[in-house]
Amino acid sequence: MENYILSILIFFPLIGIPLILILPARFSGISFWITLIFLTLPLFLTLYIYSIYDPANPIRPFSSEYTDLMLIENAVWIEQFHINYTLGVDGISLSLVILTSVISISGLFITRQVPHKAGFYSLYLLLFTGMTGVFLALDFFLFYVFWELMLFPMYFLIGIWGGERREYAAIKFFLFTLVGSIFMLLVLILFYLFSDINPDPEIRERTLNIVQLAEPGVLQGPFADGLSLMDAGTFRILIWISLFIAFAVKIPVFPLHSWLPVAHVEASTPISVILAGILLKMGIYGILRILLPVLPDQSVLLAPYFLAMAGVINILYGSLNALAQTDLKRLVAFSSIAHMGFALLGISSLNQDGFNGAVFQMFTHGTISAMLFISVGVLYDRVHHRDITRFGGVIHSMPRFSVLAALAFFAGLALPGLSSFVSEALCLFGAFAQHPYYTIAAAAGIILAAAYFLNAFQKIFFGNPDASGIKEDLKLNEFFALLPLAALTLVLGIYPSLFLDTVEKSVFRLSSMFF
């Protein structure tokens, strides 16, 4: 059991799908509970892994560098192409798997009103498998498969259960991600062609194992095969950029972001929550997992432009756009772009603080953006619009909701004492050591963040109590959706070691590649 714990974690929810689908239509109310059960067990599994995860006591599966990997599963999958089914967990992926479980359950609590429950919940479970798979795969091909697998349910979840322009949004989301996937596939093939783990020059042994690819000398230039289209440096830079584009679509990095506001606005609340809470993290995760370790020299070369500058642009551009929005959901969507900019900036530092910050930022943004989208959903549920200017005095009719929403908004603007402050501060402090000017420009983003969040907060919650026409405070399921996220935001704000100690070793391993 211990040996297959990751596989169980990934594939267990799939068992729920046939159960939901064979359920007679009149019992469709139960499908929520089935989904909840099939997502709760993975949550317990992840918490169990968290409790046993002990980077001080490592096993060394593939490489002496990766002393932080645990629970490795390795099986041959497609032998002639050296493709293996390899899973493993380190601090970074563990934190994201926990995030996935928490956010999925939180999102589930606000799905009570969706129509066609059976289809929705089966796709929801499939989505969970895809997401955890991406975070746990250690084989590039497997990673790619999970990456695409997650795309498929997401397309339908937006396209069927979305708003008015849901089909447009779904296709836009799908095509953008597909463009990224094509780049990833290209890089995957190139990695395969030019890898050689056998030190003997006569024998060629290819691999797609991400850990092995990161070892020095494994990934060779085109020279090894007598190809001389370009020199090895240029070739690697092109690979780096291609792979970066593949991940950048997901983050999303300006100017590849235009799918995000549309997809968020059109998607239903739980799907927005998953989108912002988890999917955006995959891009950053991919950079940390594959791009930086496999191509470290190119990363040092290109980080100032593709990571630092892109991060600053994301922060300032996202913030300015958020400030101009009147649709609350679009505002939160643009704030996501800005917040992912902080993570990019953190990565650009290539040092421990920056990586710590970036990984923590993924987690905190996951919880906080989920809270924000749930808040938007709670409001939309009552008044069926999201126009900030048409709200007012919500604090009067929904005092409890207002407190939780205020927590989300203030966490969004990174108030000290809340988790996002620590993560953003770490990103900025780390980045300042490398890119001081970019970092100061990025820090100005905290003013803009306060501007757009508080401007919206004031218009929605303060003022004339009759403006919104809301009668009802938080429902129980909404309260349950917000509560764990609020608790995480508060606890990690004053005790971030709970998180940082877990990722410490993995982050140290990453940063020691560069300095």
Add this chain to the structure above:
Amino acid sequence: MDYFNLSTEHLAALIIFSPAAGFLMNGWISFFNIRFAKRDLFVFLTASLFVFISFVISSYFLFQIFSFGSEGKIPAHLGSWFSVNKIPFQFDILIDPLSGIMAAIISLVSLIVHLYSKDYMKNEEGFARYFAVLNLFTAMMLILILSDNIMFLFLGWEGVGLCSYLLIGFYFKKQDASRASLKAFMINRTGDFAFLAAVFFLIHLYSQTGSLLFFDFNSVNFSLTELRHVHFSGLPVIEITAFLLFAAAAAKSAQIPFYTWLPDAMAGPTPVSALIHAATMVTAGIYLILRMSHFFLAAPFTMDVIALTGAFTSILAGIFALFQFDIKKVLAFSTISQLGFIFLALGSGAFQEGFFHLITHAFFKASLFLCAGAILIYLHHNGDMRKMGGLFHKDRLTGTVFFIAALSISGIFPFAGFFSKDLILIRLYENLNSGPLSVFLFSAGLLIAFITPLYIFRQFFMIFFGKEKGNFQHSQNMYFIKSMLILLTLLSFLSGFLNISGFFTDFLKHTVSSMANQGAAGHTLIAAAAGSLSISAVFISWLLHIKHPAFKEAVIARSGAIYRFLTGCFYVDEFYQKTVILFIKKASDYSALFDRSIIDSAVRLVSEITCRISRLSHSFEKHVVLKTVRLIVQTSKTFGMISRNLQTGYLHNYLHYILGGVLILGSMMIWLDLWRKF
């Protein structure tokens, strides 16, 4: 000894945790709207009790520190937070003379305001919410004061900003209150940006100093002047950092160019104005500079900027205060002016003196605000002073308290303000021989000493004397308000004697640095000059408002535009509206436009091109490929026709074909043969 340390840490932690617990409890009651008998009384008693505990413990620690002498300090570790570049930022507190005095005073003023609020906030809708946030504010302010590192301080720094936001917007139904709270938070946030940027540089410097992020300077030996050689983009890092810290302090303490949030913040409940926007939170900026005084002394340029900013702010705000009609706005501008005066002192190196003035100011300004609160209760919360008059006979207690506080702020012997203001003026005088700037600063100090009585006695006369006006209504059961007013009067009278024979400054000499005393003579001269300035200002005020009000009216009537300009506070707010705010608005509008038009068009263009290509390939398929196929078919058909015609079935025809073929082949072979030969 271990046991002793443990209990010390627990006690020290309790200073912060006690009001924090109060926040949690009353916040809980407010959040879940728990109703029970005498709920308001319960909330009030617990909230006050929690602050009282803080006050008792911090006074206990202050006395303990005092018994240790000026070098006494008590550190305590509450928990760990996070570390940057292996520098651990922990929830550590440091009680030394500076923070000890500050903590005791803040918990005391907070306690007074809590007790006062019992009557003031009676029957308000959000009674529990009010006390919860007030408790949270006290906890955050104490964190700010007691923290031993700059990051923990920042937690308190933004925490008090949050509480200020929540309390200014307490009457959230009112549009102006919610707008004012937003404005306050945004301007403070701008300062926080500067703060964060300063921390960047301090972390950067840490590799050389091993300190500066931590306030326990005495334990580290390094030369700050050597740091002047560290440069960032051509400027000494130490100046940049000091300047950024000052900018943060200026935003918090409402100095030029950030001061505009404070007058608007008066939209909050009056006790809040007394506590947060007069006595405690707005002094946080000054406290930061005091904490880092050693560091600021190594940045002379920034020191000059601080002094100049303080001088200009103080004079300008004093002038604005002269032309306000809202009872609280006068006091708000007065606060800005007094804080500017303290900044002037700090910038001139008079750190201890500035701190002394901060303390006396806390008492007399709180006292003035709480008087204003009492008056507002009588007059149904209408703060327009033009509708007031002759109140002295209606409520002699408030009148007397206000009068004493006004004498104190005016710096008239023997009230507290006299001692602290005099100390600062003496320091300014001592600095006189160091260039033209010092002359300006000294004259600014004297000017402020003149303006202050002018506006405060204008207010006093307008409210309490003259014709009886206003819809006055006595309130019953204001025992808490009255007793607190008396207590504050005593404090604002007695606090001046703290520094008898240099007791106070001596106590601080190791914590707050001080420029070398140049020991100039003429202290009594300064006291006499400042005193006579103040008294003449009071006299002028009396002439204008009581004796010859007609003359004042005539002057006002003649100076229309200038007068409007003055009452409009130079239209600084409108200027910001038209520049900074408009700029940000435009920038965000344009970036949204860019996103809609350029980015979306690019995406649409790509999809359009894809569609075109597919259409093109469709037409290529239709016109080229199909036609080629058809052509091939046609050609082969034609050839088929031809070859079919050749097959006649007659033997002689076939013999002809054979013969022709033999001839052609034969001639080709001959030709090839010839070719090879030659």
